[in-house]
Structures are given as structure tokens and as C-alpha cells.
Amino acid sequence: MAVSSEIVLRVEDLHKRYGNEEVLKGVSFTVRQGEALAIIGPSGTGKSTLLRCINRLTEPDRGRIFLEETEITSAHIDINKIRQQIGFVFQDFNLFAHLTALDNVRLGLMKVKGLSKREATERAMHELARVGLAEKAHAYPAQLSGGQQQRVSIARALAMDPKVMLFDEPTSALDPELIGEVLQVMQELAEEGMTMIVVTHEMGFARSVCDEVIFMEKGVIVEQGPPEQVFLNPQQPRTRQFLSKISELYGGVR
Amino acid sequence: MRSGGRALVSFEGGCRIEGLELLKNWDVWKQLLQGTLVTVELTVSLLAVGLVLGVLVALGQVYGPRPLAILCFGYERFFRAMPIVVLLVVVNYGLVFVANTYQWDWLRWPPFAVAVLVFGLHSSAYQSQIFRGAILAIKPGQLLAARALGMTRLQTMRYIVLPQALRLAIPGWSNEYSGVLKDTSFVFAIGVTELFRQGWQIAQRTREFFLIFITVALIYLMLTYLGTGLLELVERVWGVPGLAGQRREEHGRVV
Amino acid sequence: MTPFCETFPEGSFLRLACDSAPRLLAGLATTFQLTIFAIGLGLVGGVLLALGRVYGNKPIYWVSTAYVQFIRGTPVLVQLFLIYYGLPAFEIRLDSLTAAIVGLGLNSAAYQAEYFRGAIQAISRGQMLAARAIGMTNLQAICYVILPQALRLVIPPWSNELIYTLKYSSVAFIIGAPELMATGQIIASRNFRYFEVFLIVACIYLVCVLVISKLLDVVEQKLKIPGLEMR
Numbered sequence: 056m057a058v059s060s061e062i063v064l065r066v067e068d069l070h071k072r073y074g075n076e077e078v079l080k081g082v083s084f085t086v087r088q089g090e091a092l093a094i095i096g097p098s099g100t101g102k103s104t105l106l107r108c109i110n111r112l113t114e115p116d117r118g119r120i121f122l123e124e125t126e127i128t129s130a131h132i133d134i135n136k137i138r139q140q141i142g143f144v145f146q147d148f149n150l151f152a153h154l155t156a157l158d159n160v161r162l163g164l165m166k167v168k169g170l171s172k173r174e175a176t177e178r179a180m181h182e183l184a185r186v187g188l189a190e191k192a193h194a195y196p197a198q199l200s201g202g203q204q205q206r207v208s209i210a211r212a213l214a215m216d217p218k219v220m221l222f223d224e225p226t227s228a229l230d231p232e233l234i235g236e237v238l239q240v241m242q243e244l245a246e247e248g249m250t251m252i253v254v255t256h257e258m259g260f261a262r263s264v265c266d267e268v269i270f271m272e273k274g275v276i277v278e279q280g281p282p283e284q285v286f287l288n289p290q291q292p293r294t295r296q297f298l299s300k301i302s303e304l305y306g307g308v309r
Numbered sequence: 310m311r312s313g314g315r316a317l318v319s320f321e322g323g324c325r326i327e328g329l330e331l332l333k334n335w336d337v338w339k340q341l342l343q344g345t346l347v348t349v350e351l352t353v354s355l356l357a358v359g360l361v362l363g364v365l366v367a368l369g370q371v372y373g374p375r376p377l378a379i380l381c382f383g384y385e386r387f388f389r390a391m392p393i394v395v396l397l398v399v400v401n402y403g404l405v406f407v408a409n410t411y412q413w414d415w416l417r418w419p420p421f422a423v424a425v426l427v428f429g430l431h432s433s434a435y436q437s438q439i440f441r442g443a444i445l446a447i448k449p450g451q452l453l454a455a456r457a458l459g460m461t462r463l464q465t466m467r468y469i470v471l472p473q474a475l476r477l478a479i480p481g482w483s484n485e486y487s488g489v490l491k492d493t494s495f496v497f498a499i500g501v502t503e504l505f506r507q508g509w510q511i512a513q514r515t516r517e518f519f520l521i522f523i524t525v526a527l528i529y530l531m532l533t534y535l536g537t538g539l540l541e542l543v544e545r546v547w548g549v550p551g552l553a554g555q556r557r558e559e560h561g562r563v564v
Numbered sequence: 565m566t567p568f569c570e571t572f573p574e575g576s577f578l579r580l581a582c583d584s585a586p587r588l589l590a591g592l593a594t595t596f597q598l599t600i601f602a603i604g605l606g607l608v609g610g611v612l613l614a615l616g617r618v619y620g621n622k623p624i625y626w627v628s629t630a631y632v633q634f635i636r637g638t639p640v641l642v643q644l645f646l647i648y649y650g651l652p653a654f655e656i657r658l659d660s661l662t663a664a665i666v667g668l669g670l671n672s673a674a675y676q677a678e679y680f681r682g683a684i685q686a687i688s689r690g691q692m693l694a695a696r697a698i699g700m701t702n703l704q705a706i707c708y709v710i711l712p713q714a715l716r717l718v719i720p721p722w723s724n725e726l727i728y729t730l731k732y733s734s735v736a737f738i739i740g741a742p743e744l745m746a747t748g749q750i751i752a753s754r755n756f757r758y759f760e761v762f763l764i765v766a767c768i769y770l771v772c773v774l775v776i777s778k779l780l781d782v783v784e785q786k787l788k789i790p791g792l793e794m795r
Contacts, residue, residue, distance in 0.1 A: 387770075390731075390769075390770055390773040390774050390777070391731075391769065391773075392731035392732065392734040392769055392773075393731075394732075394734045394735050394737075394738075394745065395734050395745065395762070395765060395769050396766065398745075398762050399759070399762045399763055399765075399766045402758040402759040403763070405758075405759070406758075406759035406760075487636075487637075490639075491638065491639035491640070492639070494641040494642060495641065497641065497738060505641060505642065509645070512649070518645070518646075518649040518650040518652075518653065519649075519650035519653050519654075522642055522646045522649070522650055523646065523650075525642055526638040526639075526642045526643075526646070527638075529637065529638045529639055529642065530633075530634065530637040530638055533638075534637070561724075561728055561731075562675055562724065562728045563675075563679060563721035563724050563725065564636075564675070
């Protein structure tokens with residue numbers, strides 16, 4: 056988990072409003088190369104919106120985002136080229152229903168990156184093996200369990216060779232016994248040095264795998280710091296309240 | 310009429326044998342076969358026209374800007390409200406009227422072409438609904454995932470939406486085929502010589518109305534089963550586990 | 565009517581529309597008559613066929629199924645011709661309007677049979693058991709428990725069928741039934757203004773279908789029971 060000092064992602068003063076409700080009220084933070092950042096907090100506080108603003112699946116109203124040196128919120132940018140460098144894993148997996156696992160991973164490589172079929176297949180199989188699903192390459196999404204589908208979706212994102220991976224509550228839609236296999240893949244990724252931002256309710260993961268934790272509530276960052284600080288010695292009262300609620304539910308942080 | 314005045318029993322005994330003899334006549338079958346070919350040609354042509362237009366209208370209604378979507382909605386509403394026979398007759402006379410008024414001879418289309426045009430437009434309205442239902446049945450998250458990979462809107466439509474929508478549309482499309490095949494008999498009103506008209510001509514010649522029309526009916530039945538059977542095969546070969554369409558309507562009628 | 569019509573210039577489209585209006589409206593009345601009788605016949609036939617297919621014994625099931633398959637697989641025009649031109653061979657001669665009603669009605673029955681079958685099967689299971697459990701016979705259960713609910717469920721496809729029958733009643737002109745299309749044909753054959761006359765006819769159909777569709781939508785909304793909907 057070696058974190059360098061190179062800044063991969065910088066978010067400056069992000070604002071987003073839906074109708075009358077301001078969901079993001081000026082969020083700023085940076086992510087360094089090799090860092091695994093967890094974003095925790097109550098539901099509906101804008102965590103998912105934040106993530107979607109980073110690759111502009113949702114357009115922010117105000118604020119700037121920088122991927123390495125490039126300002127991706129600028130109007131002159133080709134957002135499709137940028138999205139190739141950002142991997143996104145959805146809560147609902149969103150695998151392409153009409154394609155096999157292999158085709159799902161290959162599609163972006165062939166049609167977006169322009170690789171030949173042979174090169175794409177090689178790369179895709181490598182990623183599928185990395186998430187432990189090489190033998191399911193020819194299965195369709197409907198034939199895979201939730202955990203398997205999510206791992207394929209991780210492979211699909213990894214195949215594009217992104218600079219940063221965004222995980223939007225990757226295990227929230229999974230049955231409890233399937234959560235482990237996905238978290239394990241994510242842990243291995245973090246240990247290999249992938250820069251990642253994970254929005255999650257899995258406190259154990261945030262605490263043991265991540266280098267930095269952000270606690271967000273009502274559209275603002277309430278507290279930010281390494282897991283030892285946020286979980287064991289929270290500075291803000293709201294953080295303390297939230298964490299105590301969690302440990303009531305689970306009998307201590309898992 | 311030749312058979313008038315006979316009691317039912319003697320009709321059974323007398324006329325029926327003569328009637329069935331008719332079916333052994335090769336000329337009768339030749340005529341019916343020619344008619345069947347025209348019917349099939351007509352059906353395939355109009356379905357093709359309807360397919361292209363239907364997909365375009367569906368895409369326009371789902372993804373187009375609001376004015377286009379409203380236009381597509383109006384298009385669909387109009388063709389669904391208009392009886393097909395009426396439309397056929399009006400357009401047929403209309404083309405002649407306009408051709409006469411402006412001396413545009415290129416508008417003097419043969420009835421077959423008029424039929425393909427009118428039936429094609431009419432079918433496209435129903436097909437657009439089938440495709441619209443199919444497009445809307447695709448989980449929207451997949452479109453987000455495609456964009457997240459860096460695909461353009463066009464690529465998303467080509468690689469994600471279209472392959473799934475076409476598969477989802479097959480059952481509905483099978484019903485449309487059924488409805489359209491039967492409706493082709495209406496071109497009788499504008500003078501195309503397809504299966505129905507051939508049957509009519511034979512029946513008029515031989516006065517064996519019941520027998521000939523039953524035969525014609527059975528040929529239509531067979532064409533229906535062949536077509537839907539073929540589409541079922543396509544569905545099975547091309548299908549993907551987890552992607553299944555719905556059959557709800559047949560050319561405007563709930564089935 | 566005529567003095568009013570003379571306010572339009574001679575030979576204009578509006579003058580033609582005005583002059584033809586009385587006869588066209590008479591044709592329209594016949595069209596409505598045709599539609600209502602046909603769909604009524606279809607309703608009775610449809611319910612009987614559906615009951616036959618759900619509750620009937622083997623021979624009844626096969627006969628009703630064969631009927632439904634045949635009608636649904638063959639064009640309505642063929643069916644009309646069979647009745648109007650084919651039946652006389654069996655000493656049954658119907659005038660064109662009656663033949664049209666019978667033909668469209670028998671056609672509609674086959675399609676309505678399927679909606680009713682779907683509705684009956686959607687309701688049938690538990691309700692039938694409950695009815696039998698309080699001592700009703702099969703017939704009573706069907707009349708007092710199953711059918712009232714089934715009739716509610718079929719309202720959406722049924723109103724669709726009504727519109728469909730109204731539209732396809734136009735086909736009856738081919739066998740000479742004196743409905744709207746045929747009336748238009750007669751008028752046009754006298755003044756040779758085929759396109760314009762049929763254009764008026766088309767507009768009348770369009771307006772009728774759109775208005776009646778809207779009315780049926782309103783009725784449907786009023787008759788809805790929350791929770792009782794066809795999936």
C-alpha cells in the first residue's frame with residue numbers, strides 16, 4: 056500500500072443541486088497515487104453523486120476536477136477519452152445483458168480503445184483471471200451470481216487500464232455471503248497499488264484496507280483522515296455519533 | 310346458382326365430389342401458388358419498410374429531443390387510428406388525383422407499390438411501439454456503464470441498445486408478422502393479384518366458393534405457422550439467457 | 565342542409581363534404597350498428613369459448629381450441645367471404661350486413677376468448693376453491709364469482725377490441741355491406757371524385773376512432789379497482 060506523493064485526482068469545491076436540494080455543498084479533496092480512499096456516511100448524503108461527478112456521468116454545477124494535470128471539467132475536453140482513464144464500478148453491476156463475461160470485458164477494449172480482437176481477448180482473459188473468473192468467460196450475466204457479476208464488472212473496468220478506480224457501493228446489492236469475494240478482489244487491488252475511491256458501508260474494509268477515510272454528511276466533508284484517526288479517535292461529534300450508531304448495529308466496528 | 314335448390318344430403322353426395330375433384334386440378338394449384346408468392350413478396354417487403362421506419366421512429370421517440378418525440382408520438386397515433394383499408398383506398402386514389410392534377414406521371418404507381426408503401430407505413434407505427442417497448446425494457450444502468458467506459462452515445466446505441474432491443478422485440482414482431490400477413494388480403498380492394506384474389510377468381514370461375522376459400526384459409530394458416538415457427542427458431546438460436554421479450558399485441562389487437 | 569351547403573363555392577372540397585354529409589352519416593350509423601352487434605356477438609361467443617377452453621372436457625376443449633386457432637390464423641376477409649359467398653351452397657343466404665355482423669362477430673369471439681381465458685385463469689384458482697367450499701356448484705361459482713371479476717379484468721383489452729372492430733368494420737364494404745366505406749364508394753361512383761370523397765370518409769373514421777378511444781380511456785379510469793389489474 057505504498058502511497059506516493061503524486062496527486063492523481065484533485066476535486067475543488069464541487070457543488071451539485073437537484074431541484075431545490077443542494078446535494079454537494081462545496082466538496083474538495085485530493086487523492087494520491089496508490090491511495091485507497093474510503094468515503095463513508097449516511098445514505099443520501101451525496102456520496103454517489105460525488106463519485107458520478109468525477110467522471111461526469113452527472114454534471115457538477117460548480118467546481119473543478121483535475122485528473123493528474125488535466126482539468127476534466129473544462130468545456131474543451133473530450134469526456135469519452137477521459138472516461139477511458141477512470142474505471143467505474145456500479146452498485147447494480149450493470150453488465151451488458153446480451154454479452155458473455157468475456158465479451159463484456161472485451162467490448163471497451165475493441166470498440167473504445169481500438170485493440171484487435173486477439174489483443175483484446177488476451178487482455179480480457181488476464182483481467183478475468185485476476186478477479187478469479189477465468190472459467191466463467193463464456194457465461195452470460197443471467198447465469199452468474201451477484202458476486203460473480205460484480206467481479207466481472209470490476210474486470211471490465213480494470214481492462215481499460217485506468218489511472219483511478221471508482222467504486223459506488225460495490226457490495227450494497229449483494230447477498231451477505233457474496234460480499235466477501237468482491238471485497239477480497241478490491242483488497243488485492245489496493246495492495247497492488249491501484250488508486251481507488253470506494254463509497255461503502257463496509258466499515259471493516261474501510262478500516263483495514265484503506266489509507267484514508269472521508270466521512271461525509273449532508274453534502275459536506277465532516278472529517279477526513281487515516282482510518283486509525285477517524286475510527287478510533289474521531290475529532291468531530293457527528294463522526295462519533297455515526298460510528299456509535301454503526302457499532303450499536305453490528306456490535307463494534309467489524 | 311348451380312347448387313341452388315338441392316337438399317343438403319344430395320349436395321353432399323353430388324356437388325362435393327365435383328368440388329374435391331377440383332383440388333386435383335393442377336391449374337388451380339398453380340394459380341394459388343402464384344398468389345401465395347405475391348402475398349409472401351408483399352408481406353416481406355412491407356415488413357422491411359416497417360422495420361426500418363419503425364426502428365427510426367422508436368429511437369426518435371425515446372432518445373430524440375422533445376419536438377421530435379412528440380412528432381413520433383403523433384405519427385404512431387395517426388396510423389393506429391386509421392383503418393388500413395381506408396388508408397389503402399385513399400392513398401391509391403390520392404396518388405392518381407395528384408398525378409392528374411400536376412401531370413406527375415411518376416406518381417402513377419402500380420397497386421403493389423402502393424400497397425407496400427401504405428402497409429409499410431401502417432406497420433411501422435406498430436413496429437415502433439414494439440421497439441420502443443424493447444428499448445425501454447433495457448436496464449438503463451447498462452447505458453451508464455457504457456458511457457463510463459468511454460463509449461460515445463452512438464457507440465452505446467449500436468453495441469448495447471440495438472442488440473438487446475432487437476432480441477427483445479422478436480416475440481412482438483412475430484405477432485406483427487401474423488397480423489400483417491392476414492391484412493395483405495385487403496389489397497383485394499385496390500387490385501393486386503395475390504393469394505386472396507386468386508382464390509376469388511378461381512371461385513368465381515368454378516362457383517366452388519366454400520371449398521376454395523377454405524383452401525385459401527388453410528394456406529394462410531400454414532404461412533402463419535411457418536413464419537412464426539421460423540421466428541421462434543431465430544429467437545432460440547440468437548437468444549441470450551436472461552433476455553426475453555413479451556408478446557402483447559398483434560397489429561393493434563391484444564392477444 | 566342544402567341551403568347551408570350552397571354557401572360553399574360550387575365544386576369545392578367543403579361543398580362536396582357538406583353535400584355528402586347526410587348520406588355519409590347514414591353510412592356511419594350502419595357502421596356503428598355493425599360494430600356494436602359484432603362485438604356483442606364476439607362477447608357472447610368469446611365467453612363461451614373461454615369457458616370451454618378452461619373448464620370444458622376434452623372434446624369441448626379441442627373444438628374450441630381448433631376454432632380459435634383457425635380464426636386467429638386466417639384473414640377476416642376470407643372468413644367474411646366464406647360466410648357471404650360460401651354458405652349459400654348450404655342453403656344459408658345472409659344479406660351483406662348480417663353476413664358482416666356474423667363474420668366480424670365470430671372473428672372477434674376468437675380473440676375475446678383469449679382475453680377471457682387469461683382473465684379467468686388469473687382469477688380462477690383460489691376463488692373457485694372458496695366458492696366450492698361454501699357449497700356452490702361449478703356453474704354458480706362461474707356465474708357469481710369468476711365471471712364478475714373476469715369481466716373487470718378484461719376491460720383494457722376489450723376496449724382495444726372495440727376500437728379494432730370499429731376500424732375493421734370498414735372491410736365489410738368489400739362484400740357490399742352498406743356501411744361508411746360503401747356509402748363513400750356509391751357517392752364517388754356518381755360524381756367520380758374518388759379521392760376527395762374517400763378523404764372525407766378517412767377523416768370521419770379518424771375522428772370517430774380518436775374520440776371513442778378517449779371516451780373509453782375515461783371509462784376505464786372510472787371502472788378501475790385498485791389491485792385488480794391484468795398483469
